[in-house]
Amino acid sequence: MESTIVKAVDYNAYFGDNHVVKNVNIEIPRNNTIAVMGPSGCGKTTFLRGINRMHELIPGATAKGKILLNNEDVLEMHPIFVRLKIGMVFQRPNPFPNLSIYDNVIAGYKLNGIKLPKAEKDKIVEHSLTRVALWNEVKDSLTKKGSFLSGGQQQRLCIARAVAMEPEVLLFDEPTSALDPISTSTVEELFHELKKNYTLIIVTHNMQQAARCSDKTAFFYMGELVEYGETKQMFTNPADIRTQNYITGRFS
Amino acid sequence: MSVHVKYRIGKSRVFQGLTILLSVACVVPLLFILVYIIQAGITKINWHFLTNLPKPVGESGGGIANALLGSIIIIALASVIAIPFGILCGIYLSENKKSKLAYWSRLCVDILQGVPSIVIGIVAYFWLVKPTGSFSALSGSVALAIMMLPIVVRSTEETLLLLPDSLKEAAYALGMPFHRVILKVILPCGISGILSGVMLSIARITGETAPLLFTAFGNPYLSTNILKPMQSLPLLIFNYATSPYNDWHDLAWGASCILLIWVLTLNIITKLITRKWKVQL
Numbered sequence: 457m458e459s460t461i462v463k464a465v466d467y468n469a470y471f472g473d474n475h476v477v478k479n480v481n482i483e484i485p486r487n488n489t490i491a492v493m494g495p496s497g498c499g500k501t502t503f504l505r506g507i508n509r510m511h512e513l514i515p516g517a518t519a520k521g522k523i524l525l526n527n528e529d530v531l532e533m534h535p536i537f538v539r540l541k542i543g544m545v546f547q548r549p550n551p552f553p554n555l556s557i558y559d560n561v562i563a564g565y566k567l568n569g570i571k572l573p574k575a576e577k578d579k580i581v582e583h584s585l586t587r588v589a590l591w592n593e594v595k596d597s598l599t600k601k602g603s604f605l606s607g608g609q610q611q612r613l614c615i616a617r618a619v620a621m622e623p624e625v626l627l628f629d630e631p632t633s634a635l636d637p638i639s640t641s642t643v644e645e646l647f648h649e650l651k652k653n654y655t656l657i658i659v660t661h662n663m664q665q666a667a668r669c670s671d672k673t674a675f676f677y678m679g680e681l682v683e684y685g686e687t688k689q690m691f692t693n694p695a696d697i698r699t700q701n702y703i704t705g706r707f708s
Numbered sequence: 709m710s711v712h713v714k715y716r717i718g719k720s721r722v723f724q725g726l727t728i729l730l731s732v733a734c735v736v737p738l739l740f741i742l743v744y745i746i747q748a749g750i751t752k753i754n755w756h757f758l759t760n761l762p763k764p765v766g767e768s769g770g771g772i773a774n775a776l777l778g779s780i781i782i783i784a785l786a787s788v789i790a791i792p793f794g795i796l797c798g799i800y801l802s803e804n805k806k807s808k809l810a811y812w813s814r815l816c817v818d819i820l821q822g823v824p825s826i827v828i829g830i831v832a833y834f835w836l837v838k839p840t841g842s843f844s845a846l847s848g849s850v851a852l853a854i855m856m857l858p859i860v861v862r863s864t865e866e867t868l869l870l871l872p873d874s875l876k877e878a879a880y881a882l883g884m885p886f887h888r889v890i891l892k893v894i895l896p897c898g899i900s901g902i903l904s905g906v907m908l909s910i911a912r913i914t915g916e917t918a919p920l921l922f923t924a925f926g927n928p929y930l931s932t933n934i935l936k937p938m939q940s941l942p943l944l945i946f947n948y949a950t951s952p953y954n955d956w957h958d959l960a961w962g963a964s965c966i967l968l969i970w971v972l973t974l975n976i977i978t979k980l981i982t983r984k985w986k987v988q989l
């Protein structure tokens with residue numbers, strides 16, 4: 457049996473009076489890749505940001521219900537603690553422009569004031585960059601600024617930065633939508649690699665990507681989770697008519 | 709080519725010529741001031757001039773050491789007061805765009821920017837000089853700090869607003885607390901804009917005379933006591949240029965030249981900072 461790592465119980469998210477995520481209940485098994493899909497504006501990003509308490513950073517944003525991480529409610533934990541356990545990668549690569557590639561990887565330690573011996577740092581940097589298949593490309597220019605890399609390399613650097621913190625869960629919000637096809641496929645290969653150690657939750661508009669990379673798919677529609685199941689099942693035989701319409705492209 | 713098109717080309721030429729002519733006209737007054745002051749002042753400047761006190765009337769020679777040191781002390785003190793306040797306020801304004809407090813402090817800062825410097829001088833006089841019973845460099849610094857504040861606040865705020873939210877989100881997503889996000893990510897990324905605001909604010913107050921008239925007051929002797937009257941370059945220029953003595957006029961010209969070089973240097977440093985320390989986003 458797989459164990460559940462993240463579980464949402466009656467989770468609701470609001471922007472002021474705007475009820476954006478409605479009563480979501482979902483169980484996410486450990487070391488799985490979950491694709492989150494649905495039409496634009498249906499609340500995917502909002503839900504994802506609710507999981508690591510990034511949602512509340514927006515003025516006026518509130519949440520109700522529970523998000524359990526290993527049976528502990530993240531809404532009761534300190535957000536900083538939550539974000540150390542649940543990493544996040546954004547739609548647009550956002551390396552710290554003032555830091556070198558090396559420092560970007562260990563930014564979670566460095567900028568949080570956690571002192572590590574040099575050997576330890578070197579190890580984390582090499583390990584994390586190898587993980588995201590970037591080590592060979594940048595090992596000779598670790599002191600260069602992160603913003604000099606190409607978009608795809610920057611995105612992998614951001615993934616390395618999240619991986620370096622050894623979180624349990626990694627959240628991805630349309631991680632390849634700003635990338636070219638080659639970078640996209642590199643990142644997709646990465647997902648397979650990362651799955652061994654982490655649980656991945658990936659928001660994507662790309663159905664092929666969801667089909668290729670995910671074990672399970674969650675389909676959101678107007679703030680509700682309308683269907684959640686094995687990816688194969690969802691794509692071949694969706695239970696809900698709204699899922700079916702979306703997959704066959706019948707939404708405007 | 710039809711006459712009409714020719715006529716339009718001609719009109720366009722005239723217009724172009726006019727813009728060039730007027731741009732040149734804008735540069736002329738500055739050049740005129742520069743040439744005039746440098747001509748009158750540069751010959752007065754030498755090591756003796758910088759390191760000696762003014763001589764009494766009748767004796768030739770003498771320098772502006774007291775005013776130079778006084779200006780440096782007064783401006784340094786004003787910076788120490790205004791820069792931390794200004795940057796922190798700018799951070800607050802950029803982080804809390806919509807709060808009531810931000811609205812009111814933004815309004816106050818804008819109004820402050822428009823308050824004539826002499827009025828700020830009077831306020832410093834009533835706050836500090838009257839209660840303590842003595843003109844002092846400190847009261848002058850406070851007056852100048854109030855003048856610097858709006859420039860530092862606004863340039864910090866505007867610089868930080870230009871930074872993309874994604875930068876802050878990246879920091880928060882790594883579990884960084886608010887103060888570290890500001891100190892380790894936001895400020896380093898905006899440093900060039902903030903520093904150039906600081907530089908410009910210093911350049912702005914360097915020549916201010918009015919607020920110093922009834923605060924720092926001036927002092928013919930060398931003084932480093934910030935609780936006592938102190939000389940400064942603009943005060944020296946004001947007093948000596950309006951005196952009837954030729955030797956004193958020379959000192960005033962030399963001091964003007966120094967002031968001009970000071971402001972030009974600050975402007976050039978600002979340009980260099982923006983170019984060198986700009987964080988490529």
Ligand SMILES: Nc1ncnc2c1ncn2[C@@H]1O[C@H](COP(=O)(O)OP(=O)(O)OP(=O)(O)O)[C@@H](O)[C@H]1O
Nearest residue numbers: 471474476494495496497498499500501502503514
């Ligand atoms: N910062 C915000 N402030 C106020 N309302 C917001 C904000 N962000 C999103 N919303 C609202 O929340 C709803 C859901 O937005 P969300 O970003 O979660 O959608 P999404 O499913 O990620 O869409 P997309 O596929 O386009 O990224 C939208 O209708 C939007 O109006």
Ligand SMILES: [Mg+2]
Nearest residue numbers: 500501502629
């Ligand atoms: Mg989104």
